[in-house]
Amino acid sequence: MTKNDNSDLVELCYTSINEVEGYQVFIETLSQKICADAADIVLENTADGSCQTLGSLGFDPTFLENYDTEYLGKNPWFEEIEKLTPNKSHTDEIFSEKLEKSAYFNEWVKPQGLEHSIGAVLESQRDCNGWIGLSRCTGSNHFSDKEKVVIDIVLPHLKRSVSILKRLNIDEGATKVFSMAVGCMALPIIVLDNQGRVVEMNTKADEFLSKNSQLKISVSGHIQTHCGRTHAKIGAAIYQALTTLDKPEVLPPAPVIVPGHQQDDACSFEAVHYRGSYGLSGVVVVLRPVRKL
Numbered sequence: 175m176t177k178n179d180n181s182d183l184v185e186l187c188y189t190s191i192n193e194v195e196g197y198q199v200f201i202e203t204l205s206q207k208i209c210a211d212a213a214d215i216v217l218e219n220t221a222d223g224s225c226q227t228l229g230s231l232g233f234d235p236t237f238l239e240n241y242d243t244e245y246l247g248k249n250p251w252f253e254e255i256e257k258l259t260p261n262k263s264h265t266d267e268i269f270s271e272k273l274e275k276s277a278y279f280n281e282w283v284k285p286q287g288l289e290h291s292i293g294a295v296l297e298s299q300r301d302c303n304g305w306i307g308l309s310r311c312t313g314s315n316h317f318s319d320k321e322k323v324v325i326d327i328v329l330p331h332l333k334r335s336v337s338i339l340k341r342l343n344i345d346e347g348a349t350k351v352f353s354m355a356v357g358c359m360a361l362p363i364i365v366l367d368n369q370g371r372v373v374e375m376n377t378k379a380d381e382f383l384s385k386n387s388q389l390k391i392s393v394s395g396h397i398q399t400h401c402g403r404t405h406a407k408i409g410a411a412i413y414q415a416l417t418t419l420d421k422p423e424v425l426p427p428a429p430v431i432v433p434g435h436q437q438d439d440a441c442s443f444e445a446v447h448y449r450g451s452y453g454l455s456g457v458v459v460v461l462r463p464v465r466k467l
């Protein structure tokens with residue numbers, strides 16, 4: 175088989191981003207090419223206990239209903255695949271003896287008349303697992319090296335596709351919730367991404383900046399003074415917050431007082447790092463007007 179033989183699968187990887195049902199077509203097409211009797215593309219989120227199946231065929235629906243309760247986040251097949259060379263597909267021949275002793279194999283796989291499998295990791299994070307897995311019925315031959323090559327050719331495209339899909343879904347949901355939360359805050363709030371660029375601000379912040387003689391948002395999306403330079407202490411506060419994104423135990427930098435040129439124009443500038451689910455991270459800037467005595 176050549177790479178050209180799998181151009182249809184590669185194309186399905188990317189068209190599925192906008193048409194999610196394409197993953198079902200993908201798994202059906204791939205299963206037909208390598209003679210699999212059952213297959214699925216799965217994303218697990220152990221943080222909220224959810225399991226999203228992008229495409230599936232050949233599994234007994236009654237067993238699928240029990241999967242979330244029994245094996246979510248503790249699938250021994252995935253745990254073994256995860257230990258092997260990344261960005262490659264693997265057959266269960268490598269760990270079949272260990273797998274066949276597990277409750278998962280004897281109570282979930284075997285009763286469905288399945289035996290041999292091949293698959294690959296799509297995602298492996300603290301709270302999120304993703305994989306593609308294909309199986310054959312009991313008594314069938316193991317998957318061959320030639321069939322393994324088919325999966326290896328399309329695997330980087332499938333991983334990229336699933337990553338983009340997940341990012342889009344997260345951004346859409348998280349942005350709506352985050353925007354609503356920021357908008358409801360009484361103080362001026364500016365949200366920066368993990369590069370220090372402004373991505374969100376509430377009405378209070380917009381009004382505050384429009385009247386403030388010192389601070390502005392540059393064309394590049396960074397907070398600057400009106401002279402076109404980043405206030406040294408502001409820059410240091412943002413930098414400290416950005417460099418401690420992975421250190422929640424580190425306290426945020428002390429608030430910076432930005433003097434104003436006009437009456438009641440001074441403000442306290444506080445940068446606090448945040449890190450949410452799925453790698454969302456950045457800095458929240460809180461502006462507090464400071465009245466001159």
